[in-house]
Amino acid sequence: MPPDAREPYDLAVIGAGPAGLAGAVTAAEHGLSVALLDSARQPGGQFYRHPAPATRAARPEALHHDWPAFADLRDRLKAGGVTCLFDHHVWTVAREAEDDWTIHALTEPPGDQQHSVRVRARAILLATGSYERQLPFPGWTLPGVVGAGGAQAMLKSGLVLPGRRVVVAGSGPLLLAVAGSLVTAGAEVPALVEASSYFRYTRHPRALAAQPRKLTEGAHHAEALLRHRVRPRTRHAVTEAHGTDRVEAVTVSRLDHEWHPIPGTERRIDCDALAVGHGLIPQIDLATALGCATRRTADGTHALALSPLQETSLRGLWSAGETSGVGGAQQAMAEGELAALAAASRLTGRRPAPLPHLRSLRRSRDRMNAFADAMAVTHAPGPGWTRWLTDETDVCRCEEVPAGRVREAVTEYGARDARSAKLLTRAGMGWCQGRVCGWAVSCLASSPDTAPTHAGAQTSAPDRRPLATPVPLGVLADLTSPDRQPASPPPASDLPPHPPTEGQPS
Structure with missing residues (x-):
């Protein structure tokens, strides 16, 4: 005990x-x-x-x-x-x-x-x-659209794939690891869509030289992708997902240096799952x-x-x-x-x-x-990503708040940060408490379409929430009661054992 x-x-x-x-x-x-x-x-x-x-x-x-x-x-x-x-x-x-x-x-x-x-x-x-940071887009609430880290978690903890033909998209080095894991586990990755450019790392030669281990990791992931003929598409983003009962295809658009989708560059890619994330x-x-x-x-x-x-x-x-x-x-x-x-x-x-x-x-x-x-710096979202949001696109999934309602709160009612937008629209009041939509809502409130030159990545300060997770009211009412004994910790023998050295995940 x-x-x-x-x-x-x-x-x-x-x-x-x-x-x-x-x-x-x-x-x-x-x-x-x-x-x-x-x-x-x-x-x-x-x-x-x-x-x-x-x-x-x-x-x-x-x-x-x-x-x-x-x-x-x-x-x-x-x-x-x-x-x-x-x-x-x-x-x-x-x-x-x-x-x-x-x-x-x-x-x-x-x-x-x-x-x-x-x-x-x-x-x-x-x-x-x-x-994970999520940037909403039309169709992102379809079944089969999961976070990039979520796809990795499904594979690591459940040994399951989100689909058989999985597009991996977003921005950040996690995408390389996710795509590499998926193809190694047997999935087909028809496209690895990276919104930034890997060449931007060359602007930081000292940081790169001081971390040869990171370069080795990157080379390891790149080798796995090359072996399975997966070619990254840099400066591109998934700007729409299509399907009825689940995702069936995605539209990929080329981006300019501020992440504005370039008209006429759209390309449709068939898939049965999309793993998407824009960093952490x-x-x-x-x-x-x-x-x-x-x-x-x-x-x-x-x-x-x-x-x-x-x-x-x-x-x-x-x-x-x-x-x-x-x-x-x-x-x-x-x-x-x-x-x-x-x-x-x-x-x-x-x-x-x-x-x-x-x-x-x-x-x-x-x-x-x-x-x-x-x-x-290399993978920071540009302000133009909000341009691929239609007014009907849900930004807050829990409360089903579309982007148009957040924009209205900004232009008509003077919202200038995520908190004021939340009070006017309920965006961020759902079960996830803004963890999925908070960053996007903050961008919309800080950089509305009426001021597209403002840096969309400059989000408002984080909320000070007294409760980090949902808590039953009975627990709050019981705060003055005597302390309760914690649950017994597992003995050392119950911790995960050494893995065997041979065999494959099953």
Whole structure:
């Protein structure tokens, strides 16, 4: 059984992806009592998402890049005495006093009803990752249209394909990985549609030279695509999806340098699925609810503003991974380790690692940050993407709010940001709480058609939502009741075992 919820842990880590795992095991190895919370039922996060045991996958690592890094963290997690609280959905974090934090989560143990859990800690490490950015277009609500990351998740966790003939579209390096995984798993990819140009990376020679590993990754994906005769179409975008009961074809248009579709360049491509995404958005709602300072990233999103040692503007709250900017798993691991070392130094009053190691870790982190900035600039959406939206195109899928209604809120009622547009149209009030439509609505509110020269990527500041996930009213009414015991963490033997070395995913 875990320690009583009334006794605080030294460090609570929220998120069991690369950053959270690195932070949790590092902190535990330096003598801290650590609780690791994640909404999934096993460690790995989105990047190292792997099949459930019921799938009986023989080689889950076959669909992952750099699996040994995850295997090392998983083994250290088993041996490190970390209290693993999986299937815990954190909905808010409260600061009671300095060195006194309370994490509120919902959990649903097998055979029981969902109930609330409170975990107390002296310090917190946020490693909540990111979610996909979607740019709506006519037909994007058809069955068979999935996020690029969603297609990757379907393949990694369920060993299923979104379709047999899958167009991969959007912008960002994730598209290469998704297309490569799909063709390797047996899907046909008739087109890889990239809205930006890979040649823009050449404007950042120092960042490229400092990250040869990234170039190797890119070459690996390119080799898989070349072997299956998949040729990327740069400066193109899917501007419409066609079909009745599900997607049957897409229209691909060439874009100018501001992402305006060029008339007369349309081409129709038959498919039975479309995997589309335009990069990732840091998931920082827990931090912004606390009032943490943010910064605007190079591609128009918002990330947390951090100190050189990964601390937010609130003392005792550290952050690592994509909450501070999207840069990949290796960057997340470096930041997680650095944050854990900083927290251990603060809490124990002694230096947990030699100075040369800390300096080396910071230099590595800074080099990867520079590459992440170059990547963000290269794939940043241009303001012209809103031109492929008709007034009838749903922007908010949950509340079925079309683009025309958002434009009306701007031109007729004076909306100038996502919040005012939400209050006037209900866009962002649905189940996803704006995670799917928020960025697009913000672009429309900040850059309406009446001012097309304004940079569409300059979105408004993120909302400060007190609740990060949907919460039953009974849980809110029960906040004054005594703390409840967290669900028992799985013993180390129940964590995912070593994968066999032979065989294929089945």
